[in-house]
Amino acid sequence: MSIKNLLIEMKxxxxxMVDLAYSAVLFNSKDAAEEVITLENEVxxxxxxxxxxxxxxxxxxxDAEKLTALLEIAEAAESMANAxxxxxxxxxxxxxxxxxxKMVMEESDKSIVRVTIDExxxxxxxxxxxxxxxxxxxxxxxxxxxxxxxxxxxxxxxxLLANDVLILKGTYEGAELLEKLASGACSLEDIPEELEEExx
Amino acid sequence: MSIKNLLIEMKxxxxxMVDLAYSAVLFNSKDAAEEVITLENEVxxxxxxxxxxxxxxxxxxxDAEKLTALLEIAEAAESMANAxxxxxxxxxxxxxxxxxxKMVMEESDKSIVRVTIDExxxxxxxxxxxxxxxxxxxxxxxxxxxxxxxxxxxxxxxxLLANDVLILKGTYEGAELLEKLASGACSLEDIPEELEEExx
Numbered sequence: 303m304s305i306k307n308l309l310i311e312m313k314x315x316x317x318x319m320v321d322l323a324y325s326a327v328l329f330n331s332k333d334a335a336e337e338v339i340t341l342e343n344e345v346x347x348x349x350x351x352x353x354x355x356x357x358x359x360x361x362x363x364x365d366a367e368k369l370t371a372l373l374e375i376a377e378a379a380e381s382m383a384n385a386x387x388x389x390x391x392x393x394x395x396x397x398x399x400x401x402x403x404k405m406v407m408e409e410s411d412k413s414i415v416r417v418t419i420d421e422x423x424x425x426x427x428x429x430x431x432x433x434x435x436x437x438x439x440x441x442x443x444x445x446x447x448x449x450x451x452x453x454x455x456x457x458x459x460x461x462l463l464a465n466d467v468l469i470l471k472g473t474y475e476g477a478e479l480l481e482k483l484a485s486g487a488c489s490l491e492d493i494p495e496e497l498e499e500e501x502x
Numbered sequence: 503m504s505i506k507n508l509l510i511e512m513k514x515x516x517x518x519m520v521d522l523a524y525s526a527v528l529f530n531s532k533d534a535a536e537e538v539i540t541l542e543n544e545v546x547x548x549x550x551x552x553x554x555x556x557x558x559x560x561x562x563x564x565d566a567e568k569l570t571a572l573l574e575i576a577e578a579a580e581s582m583a584n585a586x587x588x589x590x591x592x593x594x595x596x597x598x599x600x601x602x603x604k605m606v607m608e609e610s611d612k613s614i615v616r617v618t619i620d621e622x623x624x625x626x627x628x629x630x631x632x633x634x635x636x637x638x639x640x641x642x643x644x645x646x647x648x649x650x651x652x653x654x655x656x657x658x659x660x661x662l663l664a665n666d667v668l669i670l671k672g673t674y675e676g677a678e679l680l681e682k683l684a685s686g687a688c689s690l691e692d693i694p695e696e697l698e699e700e701x702x
Contacts, residue, residue: 306528313524320520320582324513327575328506371597374588375527381585382520385578397571 305372312348312379314454315341318445322469323386325414326393333416337447337469338390344450345383352376414469415441415477421464422486431458438493439479441472505572512548512579514654515541518645522669523586525614526593533616537647537669538590544650545583552576614669615641615677621664622686631658638693639679641672 319341326334353376356369419425425433436442446453446460447467453460462468470480482488519541526534553576556569619625625633636642646653646660647667653660662668670680682688 309524309528313520313528316520316524317517320513320516323578324509324516328509328513371592374592374597378523378585378588381588382582385581385585388578388581389575392571392574397574 308348308352309375312345312375315345315348315452316379316382318452318454319345319383319386321444322414323389325471327389329412329414330393331414332393334414334469335390335393337416337467338386339394340447341452342383342387342390345379349376349380412472413474413477414471415480417468417470417481417484419462419464419466419468419484420486423464423484424486424489425462425468425483426464426466427461429459429461430456433462433490435470435480436472438490439472439483440476441470441480443468443470445469508548508552509575512545512575515545515548515652516579516582518652518654519545519583519586521644522614523589525671527589529612529614530593531614532593534614534669535590535593537616537667538586539594540647541652542583542587542590545579549576549580612672613674613677614671615680617668617670617681617684619662619664619666619668619684620686623664623684624686624689625662625668625683626664626666627661629659629661630656633662633690635670635680636672638690639672639683640676641670641680643668643670645669 319338322334322338322341325331326338352372356373360366360369430443443456443460446456446462446469448463448465468480468484470477472480479488479493482492483490519538522534522538522541525531526538552572556573560566560569630643643656643660646656646662646669648663648665668680668684670677672680679688679693682692683690
């Protein structure tokens with residue numbers, strides 16, 4: 303992977319981790335917290351690869367000076383990842399929230415959810431543009447984990463596949479609906495009309 | 503400020519810092535790097551306030567246990583901010599980029615820019631919805647600094663004021679145009695037709 307793409311990947315991973323980590327805390331979401339842990343492992347692996355490649359590539363003091371910047375960038379990415387992991391750990395171990403925290407979680411109708419697309423799900427083999435999930439369910443896909451790769455900020459052309467892990471943000475109602483759609487328990491036609499009208 | 507709003511502010515600041523810090527590196531932008539430094543100071547101030555408030559609020563061991571989580575969250579935010587600052591410092595001190603870095607910056611027509619709205623600028627006292635900067639210049643406002651406050655992810659209803667500091671992402675051409683629009687050196691009517699057509 304070129305350095306440019308490496309840097310862009312690090313940026314995307316860092317941004318997603320920060321979003322997911324705070325969302326995990328705000329919504330007390332173990333799902334989001336677990337995805338942060340997965341991402342942190344990937345950042346560590348990436349950092350390790352960068353160190354190896356830089357050591358092999360350095361042929362002179364001049365080379366070394368220039369590659370040092372890359373190592374420093376990777377270190378910063380790892381620090382961010384560790385901090386995000388600290389937030390995720392709070393949620394996974396189950397922190398005892400001050401009463402004010404509880405109010406935060408209970409008063410909001412917002413939520414973050416993680417679903418896996420089953421083979422039988424109508425979501426599989428359709429693009430986000432075709433599915434119009436935001437319009438129909440109020441849920442927005444913020445990232446997709448496919449095997450060990452991530453798709454950041456998916457758009458209307460992004461096609462969903464069976465076994466994709468989706469992270470979505472929206473409302474409680476929408477989250478429950480998405481879980482059913484993803485598992486194949488219900489289809490797009492089943493979406494209650496009241497919900498669709500509410501979203502309009 | 504309630505804990506909920508405090509957490510949301512920390513989340514917004516962390517996300518913006520990570521975006522700006524990586525963008526500063528990718529585009530070798532001292533402007534973006536300087537804004538990261540400003541934000542890092544604010545995170546430090548916020549962390550200090552949280553520590554003070556938590557110490558005053560704790561009346562029992564039970565209280566203390568619950569407020570500990572808040573202190574840990576603030577510590578994580580500060581770690582993220584420090585890592586972002588490390589990236590910004592690379593750009594400000596001027597790192598000697600490996601030839602591959604140079605290619606990244608030169609081949610891309612993308613850029614990040616910071617402008618201050620002059621009293622004489624047409625941008626002042628208009629909403630982003632009215633100005634349609636994305637359509638007309640290809641530049642998107644990602645954040646606005648107004649005095650010591652930040653507006654994150656502004657939308658079409660956000661009104662711009664004189665002395666606002668805007669951070670925008672887009673193309674080189676668009677960035678130059680925005681600097682002229684912000685300083686009052688040119689007006690919206692002056693935008694070259696070729697640029698508008700290109701953006702359509």
